[in-house]
Amino acid sequence: MRVLVVEDDTAIRTALVQAFTEDGYAVDATGDGEEGLWYAESNDYDLLVLDLNLPALDGLELLRRVRDGERHPAVLIVSARDTVQDRVRGLDIGADDYLVKPFALPELLARARSLVRRRHGKAKPALAVGCLGLDTATRTATCAGKPLLLTPREYALVEYLMHRAGMLVSRTELWEHVYAFHDDANSNVVDHFIAKLRRKLSDAGAPPLIHTRRGQGYLMAVDPSEP
Amino acid sequence: MNPPSVIQPGGSLRRRLAVTVILTTALVVAVAGAVAWLASAKLRRQGAEASMRSYAAAVMPRLLARQWLAQRDGRTLPELLPQSLPDDSDLWRALVTRDGRVLAHSLPQAPDSAWVGRLPPADGKARRVEHPTVGAVLVLVEAIDLRPLARRGDGDRLRRAETETGDRPATREPELPGRRLAERLVARNEQRNDALLAWIEDLDPRLVVIHPLAEIEAEARRQAWVLIGMWVLACTLVAAVVLIITGRVLAPVRRMTDAIAGITPGSAGQQVAIVGLPSELQPVQARLNDLLARVDAALTREQQTTANIAHELRTPLAGLRAKLELALQKERDPAEIAALCRQGLGTMTLLQGMIDNLLLLTRLEAGQEKPHVQAVEVQELLASAWALHQPAAQARRITLERLLEPALNLITDSDKLRAVFSNLLSNAVAYAPENSMVQVAGHEQGDGRIRLTFTNDGATISHADAERVFEPFWRGDTARTVERGHCGLGLPLVRRLVTVLGGTVSVSVNDERFTVRIVLPPGSS
Numbered sequence: 001m002r003v004l005v006v007e008d009d010t011a012i013r014t015a016l017v018q019a020f021t022e023d024g025y026a027v028d029a030t031g032d033g034e035e036g037l038w039y040a041e042s043n044d045y046d047l048l049v050l051d052l053n054l055p056a057l058d059g060l061e062l063l064r065r066v067r068d069g070e071r072h073p074a075v076l077i078v079s080a081r082d083t084v085q086d087r088v089r090g091l092d093i094g095a096d097d098y099l100v101k102p103f104a105l106p107e108l109l110a111r112a113r114s115l116v117r118r119r120h121g122k123a124k125p126a127l128a129v130g131c132l133g134l135d136t137a138t139r140t141a142t143c144a145g146k147p148l149l150l151t152p153r154e155y156a157l158v159e160y161l162m163h164r165a166g167m168l169v170s171r172t173e174l175w176e177h178v179y180a181f182h183d184d185a186n187s188n189v190v191d192h193f194i195a196k197l198r199r200k201l202s203d204a205g206a207p208p209l210i211h212t213r214r215g216q217g218y219l220m221a222v223d224p225s226e227p
Numbered sequence: 228m229n230p231p232s233v234i235q236p237g238g239s240l241r242r243r244l245a246v247t248v249i250l251t252t253a254l255v256v257a258v259a260g261a262v263a264w265l266a267s268a269k270l271r272r273q274g275a276e277a278s279m280r281s282y283a284a285a286v287m288p289r290l291l292a293r294q295w296l297a298q299r300d301g302r303t304l305p306e307l308l309p310q311s312l313p314d315d316s317d318l319w320r321a322l323v324t325r326d327g328r329v330l331a332h333s334l335p336q337a338p339d340s341a342w343v344g345r346l347p348p349a350d351g352k353a354r355r356v357e358h359p360t361v362g363a364v365l366v367l368v369e370a371i372d373l374r375p376l377a378r379r380g381d382g383d384r385l386r387r388a389e390t391e392t393g394d395r396p397a398t399r400e401p402e403l404p405g406r407r408l409a410e411r412l413v414a415r416n417e418q419r420n421d422a423l424l425a426w427i428e429d430l431d432p433r434l435v436v437i438h439p440l441a442e443i444e445a446e447a448r449r450q451a452w453v454l455i456g457m458w459v460l461a462c463t464l465v466a467a468v469v470l471i472i473t474g475r476v477l478a479p480v481r482r483m484t485d486a487i488a489g490i491t492p493g494s495a496g497q498q499v500a501i502v503g504l505p506s507e508l509q510p511v512q513a514r515l516n517d518l519l520a521r522v523d524a525a526l527t528r529e530q531q532t533t534a535n536i537a538h539e540l541r542t543p544l545a546g547l548r549a550k551l552e553l554a555l556q557k558e559r560d561p562a563e564i565a566a567l568c569r570q571g572l573g574t575m576t577l578l579q580g581m582i583d584n585l586l587l588l589t590r591l592e593a594g595q596e597k598p599h600v601q602a603v604e605v606q607e608l609l610a611s612a613w614a615l616h617q618p619a620a621q622a623r624r625i626t627l628e629r630l631l632e633p634a635l636n637l638i639t640d641s642d643k644l645r646a647v648f649s650n651l652l653s654n655a656v657a658y659a660p661e662n663s664m665v666q667v668a669g670h671e672q673g674d675g676r677i678r679l680t681f682t683n684d685g686a687t688i689s690h691a692d693a694e695r696v697f698e699p700f701w702r703g704d705t706a707r708t709v710e711r712g713h714c715g716l717g718l719p720l721v722r723r724l725v726t727v728l729g730g731t732v733s734v735s736v737n738d739e740r741f742t743v744r745i746v747l748p749p750g751s752s
Contacts (some may be wrong), residue, residue, distance in 0.1 A: 009542050009543070011543065011546025011549070011570060012542070014570065015552075015553050015570075016549065018553055022556070080537065080541035080542050080545065101541045101542060102541055103548070103549075104552065105549050105552035
């Protein structure tokens with residue numbers, strides 16, 4: 001999952017980047033409103049964590065422009081403005097959730113997970129494709145009931161594919177959602193990670209779940225002829 | 228501080244208005260009624276008097292004629308006199324003699340001699356007299372001059388005189404009624420009757436015309452009651468009308484009061500807008516709305532400041548909390564934890580500085596900070612303040628240009644003035660563009676006051692907003708620069724400090740040059 005953090009307070013920004021990264025998100029962060037808008041318009045983020053008091057471009061204006069644009073990330077406003085008026089305005093402009101500073105980090109992460117889930121049309125925190133199960137709350141994977149150890153990056157790949165289960169996911173899309181802007185990687189590394197994932201799954205005794213469509217991308221499904 | 232119930236001295240406008248109008252009306256109507264009543268009473272009396280006079284005038288010739296006939300026929304006067312009173316009037320009358328005898332009367336009861344004796348003189352004037360049985364009466368006494376009847380007449384002379392003078396009574400002396408007739412009758416007397424003359428002179432008969440006043444006075448009383456009734460009615464009507472009218476007139480005041488009462492404290496943007504307000508009250512409404520707008524503005528600023536304070540304190544707090552939670556979230560290397568703690572401590576330091584400044588500002592605003600004065604040399608003080616910011620200035624290649632008069636001394640609180648310099652220099656170093664120059668100029672003004680100006684090229688606000696820099700936490704853009712240690716308290720602090728030192732401070736923006744001017748008294752109190 002890919003997150004953009006637009007927050008001008010360095011302490012909060014760095015803390016959020018670290019927390020999201022440790023949770024396996026691909027994180028981009030900036031402290032400037034205009035830069036934040038550029039990020040949001042040029043990448044397909046799953047979640048945008050937005051402060052309201054920003055230099056160069058106000059947070060609400062940024063949100064308005066993002067909502068007018070092509071991309072539709074889930075937006076979580078994190079602001080010290082705590083009046084009902086502020087919250088209503090933020091939500092009405094198009095935010096999906098509003099968290100008042102100072103916030104509890106676990107709560108912010110839980111809300112982030114929930115927003116990402118809903119963005120992909122899932123209400124349940126547990127995802128399942130065939131014998132492969134994924135608990136997004138605890139960030140653990142199981143194969144036929146047995147725990148499956150995944151690196152954060154592998155987990156991110158599996159999570160995205162499972163959210164899009166039964167749908168064709170292009171390599172670029174996968175790459176965009178799993179790698180941050182400043183990650184030194186190109187889309188070829190996706191193939192490498194998919195190969196590793198397939199190996200882990202087959203080692204755990206699962207049938208092939210990730211199918212390759214040449215020139216199109218990947219498909220996660222029990223039956224590859226689904227789409 | 229006035230207690231809220233200061234309504235007492237003014238009293239009710241409505242009551243004052245009503246009382247004034249009602250009293251005035253009551254007085255005017257009463258006076259008019261009294262005048263009308265008196266005039267009508269006078270008219271009635273004049274009418275009575277006229278009827279009495281015309282009766283007397285009509286009776287007199289008949290009296291004389293009868294006497295003459297009686298004399299001619301050889302009858303005695305005293306017998307005939309009573310019979311000569313015509314009985315064709317509703318007036319009472321009496322024939323009395325000088326000694327109080329009543330020869331004849333038409334009164335219900337014969338008047339006693341005492342009453343007759345008290346009758347007014349025969350001067351032709353009607354007077355009000357009390358009668359023992361009839362009550363108040365109007366009395367007209369006319370002397371009956373029968374003397375010509377006893378004189379020897381000269382019929383020819385009289386006839387001549389009549390043709391010569393014609394009917395011109397104006398040329399004669401006023402005379403008793405019927406005199407001419409008497410003279411005419413007397414002219415026919417053939418001889419002088421001395422005995423008759425003596426008797427007549429002795430008798431001196433008088434005609435007393437009596438007009439009973441009971442009816443007239445009853446009428447007057449009735450009229451008085453009618454007038455009083457009308458007066459009461461008029462007063463009641465006027466009172467009712469006045470109360471209704473004043474109620475109507477004062478209705479806008481009441482509506483205004485209701486509208487003002489409807490204004491709840493703390494909710495902004497409220498105005499009193501009453502449609503169809505009379506022009507006298509419109510200025511009141513306008514002034515009131517001005518006041519409300521000013522109060523709103525002050526309230527909004529206050530709320531903004533409070534919100535800003537909350538916001539500014541929450542942001543570093545959020546950072547601090549996030550760092551600590553991150554540190555505790557999972558098993559970490561000591562080095563990682565140390566890094567997070569260091570970052571948290573940095574945030575803490577910022578937070579502490581902010582709270583210190585906020586407290587100082589509050590203390591200054593509450594007047595709790597008093598200056599401790601001593602001799603200060605501006606050059607030295609500036610140097611010591613600059614020393615604090617020089618490292619930051621060097622990093623951004625910002626230099627300080629001093630344009631100070633030599634030996635610029637003043638008596639003031641050096642710590643507070645240093646804090647002023649430090650805040651201004653810190654701002655300048657943070658906001659001025661890299662590779663620029665911060666200018667500090669100082670000189671003594673004509674009046675002995677000392678003027679200091681701090682100028683840098685880092686203006687990020689418009690001239691119109693310049694004054695707002697003194698509002699706590701106000702910033703030209705919504706961005707926070709708290710990381711540079713500037714949370715929007717520096718200039719409010721500067722202003723408060725300078726105020727405590729007895730000086731004034733102003734800011735201006737010209738061509739992106741931001742200038743702060745301070746004027747300090749030479750010897751701070």
